[in-house]
Amino acid sequence: MTEDLAGGYDLVIFDLDGVVYLIDKPIPGASEAMEQLRSRGTAVAYATNNASRRAADVAALLTGMGVPAEPAEVLTSAGASAALLAEKLPAGAPVLVVGADALRDEVTDAGLTLVDSAEDEPAAVVQGYGPEVGWRILAEAALAVRAGALWVATNTDRTLPSPRGPLPGNGSLVAVLRTALDRDPDLVVGKPEPALFTTAAAQSRAVRPLAVGDRLDTDIQGAVTAGLDSLLVLTGVSSPADLLAADASRRPTYVAADLSGLFRPAAESAVPLDANKAGGWSVTRNGDSATLDGAGDAVVALRLLCAATWDGVPVTAVEPASDAARELLRSWNL
The missing domain is CATH 3.40.50.1000 (HAD superfamily/HAD-like)
Structure with missing residues (x-):
């Protein structure tokens, strides 16, 4: 090694x-x-x-980006959710899917039957991210869960990262049903x-x-x-x-x-950096506050400050003592 x-x-x-x-x-x-x-x-x-792609699709996407990957190396919350449902439900059980085609395909491959309405009496509702998810399918899911269907969420990430900034993720869509049903999902599969x-x-x-x-x-x-x-x-x-x-x-x-x-x-890279000085930065602890001074690599300053904030200093009580420290804290919205 x-x-x-x-x-x-x-x-x-x-x-x-x-x-x-x-x-x-x-x-x-x-x-x-x-x-x-x-x-x-x-x-x-x-x-x-992210439950909007299957393992093979993710591997192909990565490979196309110059990151060679095999489907066996990829684990998705969609695949894991379908496998969990297959363990809990009898073969062929009806499942209502809220999400992308990838999740629907995983559920089908797991030996379960896709349905689109609460009137089909689904045994479970599985909810994953899909850019086309809208009110109609959310309404059917709410009715099905209220009627007794098992409610499984692939994940509860509130946002998805993008070049334009964070976008609504599956957790935001789960929150819609959580609000309508006044309850949490029965199971969350992903991280x-x-x-x-x-x-x-x-x-x-x-x-x-x-x-x-x-x-x-x-x-x-x-x-x-x-x-x-x-x-x-x-x-x-x-x-x-x-x-x-x-x-x-x-x-x-x-x-x-x-x-x-x-x-x-x-x-x-170890965090926290349990020291008073490193890489051109220094952190002085003053009771319930801390002062950042000096200049240098931003990650070094972050690691130094974690030692203080993880030990009780409120993030709002970190103050700058140099122009570089002031600019760094400003860039962190502090």
Whole structure:
């Protein structure tokens, strides 16, 4: 094993949206990162909450972006949800799908019967992200759940990352039914539940997996729940301010600006950085407040400040003492 961060692990499990690509465009450095991991023999897997594509479609999309991938390396919340329903329901049971064709195809392949109306008395409603989801199918789902159907959500991501900024995700659509029904789904399959991570590790027979994601509330919390080390990359949804305010269930082992952090020494990404000075920055703790001074790499400042905010300093009580610190905190909306 090499001395960099990735070298300490035998499997790296990547989230996709916000880590490897944004919608349909690769994030700079992603293909190079995968190539480097494969060249050294490190196993790679992709675990995505997005239920709008099947594993083979995801693998083809990645390959077209210059990130070679096999369908067996891809785990989707759509596939996992269909497999779960097949375990819980008799063969051929009627299921109402709220979501994209990929989810409908997964349910069909699992040996279940697709229906489109509450009048068909579905045994379950499975809800995943789909850009064409509208009021009519949500209304049928609400009626079916109210009549006793099992309600399964592929995931509850509130947003999806995009080049234009965060867009409504499946969690926002789940919230529509939650409001109408005044209850939560019976089951949520995707991250932060640990199933995608544990399945990926089992398939690769990994002893020491690392999870890489851009969201604290799904990727990182799921890794914590599964007992895995994790790397937060700042190329997607969660921001430095989110990381400073994260509670223990959502704190990563490492943080980096992007996937290049995998190939630097682990100590350069470990969070929090339990020191007063590093990389041109200094943090002074004054009771319930902290002051950031100096100038340097933004991620170093973030790691230093996490030591203070994770130890009780409110994020709003972090103050700048230099022009560079002032500009950095402003860029983080602090």
